[in-house]
Amino acid sequence: MAIELNVNGRSYSVDTDPGTSLLTVLRDHLGLTGSKYGCGEGECGACTVLINGNSRRSCITPVGHVHRQKVTTIEGLERAGKLHPVQQAFLDADAYQCAYCTAGMIVTTVALLDSNPHPTDAQIAEFLGGNICRCGTYPRILAAVRLAERALAQGGAR
């Protein structure tokens, strides 16, 4: 079946079983390998993408469910060679070690700050709570969220 997708502003038609995971389609069909396969069960957040602006686990999202929906991956956050303020904040705060979790953390943070521009520490912990960092860089991830919050408040809004 041909599934029509809008990914990072580009239209695609993918001929696959609608039950195939969105993560598989992104990585294996479209070559967008920024979203990572961690657990494959919706438990770690490494595969997080935005679907119509909401953070979702692409490993457990059948691609048929996003037919004609708007998908944004980590690759789609940058504009004309300029990193999204959340991407820049993670770089500036050194908020990673192996970086396997980072794309999912960044995409989830974008969704958080879109919906709540000034979250409390508890709200950040709750929103990002489903994203696992095996390297334990949580203090620097929190610092990156705060940096991004300030950058967006100072006009980095997109």
Ligand code: FES
């Ligand atoms: S790979 Fe999707 S939540 Fe872990």
Ligand code: FES
């Ligand atoms: S930086 Fe290694 S899993 Fe988070």
